[in-house]
Amino acid sequence: MTDATLHEAYDSALPGEAQFGDYLALLKPRVMSLVVFTALVGLIVAPGSMHPIEAFASVLFIAIGGGASGALNMWWDSDIDAVMKRTQGRPIPSGRVGRDEALAIGLALSGFSVVMLGLAANAAAAAGLAFTIFFYVVVYSMWLKRSTPQNIVIGGAAGAFPPMIGWIAATGTLSIEPVLMFLLIFMWTPPHFWALALFMRSDYDDAGVPMLTVTHGRRKTRAHILAYTLLLCPVALALAFSPVGGPATLATAILCNAWFVKGAVTLWRRDEEIAAADGYKAEKSVFRFSLLYTFAHFGALLVDAALRTGGLI
Numbered sequence: 001m002t003d004a005t006l007h008e009a010y011d012s013a014l015p016g017e018a019q020f021g022d023y024l025a026l027l028k029p030r031v032m033s034l035v036v037f038t039a040l041v042g043l044i045v046a047p048g049s050m051h052p053i054e055a056f057a058s059v060l061f062i063a064i065g066g067g068a069s070g071a072l073n074m075w076w077d078s079d080i081d082a083v084m085k086r087t088q089g090r091p092i093p094s095g096r097v098g099r100d101e102a103l104a105i106g107l108a109l110s111g112f113s114v115v116m117l118g119l120a121a122n123a124a125a126a127a128g129l130a131f132t133i134f135f136y137v138v139v140y141s142m143w144l145k146r147s148t149p150q151n152i153v154i155g156g157a158a159g160a161f162p163p164m165i166g167w168i169a170a171t172g173t174l175s176i177e178p179v180l181m182f183l184l185i186f187m188w189t190p191p192h193f194w195a196l197a198l199f200m201r202s203d204y205d206d207a208g209v210p211m212l213t214v215t216h217g218r219r220k221t222r223a224h225i226l227a228y229t230l231l232l233c234p235v236a237l238a239l240a241f242s243p244v245g246g247p248a249t250l251a252t253a254i255l256c257n258a259w260f261v262k263g264a265v266t267l268w269r270r271d272e273e274i275a276a277a278d279g280y281k282a283e284k285s286v287f288r289f290s291l292l293y294t295f296a297h298f299g300a301l302l303v304d305a306a307l308r309t310g311g312l313i
């Protein structure tokens, strides 16, 4: 790279010069990809048929609502994000997007997505989306995150609502299947997040966020991961035997839960010094696997829905 291009690259990252990518990053697109996928699956596997354009629009507005909640979370948490290494490069702490701008974008997209989902699907789905945005921003980000180590257990419910919103968008109502999908994500969120917190503790320490690793230590966190992972098994099996389940979901539940429990037991038995010495390899692998776990279960629900449509089960 020449001096001139180096200079250009540096200039483009100067505070105050927001680019399209910064506005996109404000919507937390990577995390929201799984949120949107679970909403899509909730909508597709629900009984009845929705017009494809209405279905596409519904998922799009749920995605925009999820992104809006991400922007509002970044607006509120910009002080914490500025302290933690993992989040220092985000659009607000890096100075490329202003707090007021993020707030305006978050509020505008929230209002837009809720109204449009109401028009594309129904009022109940719109109410569900509004409640989910409220839960993530107000209940989790503003209230629980800074006040209790149970923050992600209770607050994590926000991330579990989207398949229910998808289901309501398609049917206008709720039943046991979307509740099981909710429970799967709800019980999954603690091991997903605490595995990551085990190798990022100092970050939350610095920011004064009372994550379980900070308040109760790693040993307790490891035990909590194992407990939630064990509780996940019956939920995954119940989903597999529910009307939306089938052979693909059952096979996924057996394989993924066996793997997840094995990983959680390994983390639980791990000596802290050994874990630190090997760079938290097992913790990182459980965190990565957690992402596959949820994608795989919801993917399997789609496969079973296709098998049912094809008359194969």
Ligand code: HEM
Binding pocket: 030, 031, 032, 033, 034, 035, 038, 140, 151, 152, 155, 156, 158, 159, 160, 185, 189, 192, 193, 196, 291, 294
């Ligand atoms: C309050 C609960 C949760 C917390 C505290 C949490 C926290 C995190 C953190 C800190 C990361 C790592 C890096 C990052 O992208 O910033 C992450 C990654 C991720 N999370 Fe979560 N998470 C939670 C719930 C969820 C839920 C409900 C979903 C989806 C259903 C989800 C999906 C993902 C995905 C897909 C990634 C990978 C992102 C990437 O590849 O960069 N998370 N989570």
Ligand SMILES: CC(C)=CCC/C(C)=C/CC/C(C)=C/COP(=O)(O)OP(=O)(O)O
Binding pocket: 028, 031, 035, 062, 063, 065, 066, 067, 069, 073, 077, 087, 129, 132, 133, 136, 145, 158, 159, 162
């Ligand atoms: C449809 C809709 C409104 C969906 C919302 C889905 C939702 C609540 C996802 C939450 C997942 C998430 C990004 C947690 C991060 O916690 P954090 O914000 O504490 O993580 P950070 O430290 O990376 O900022």
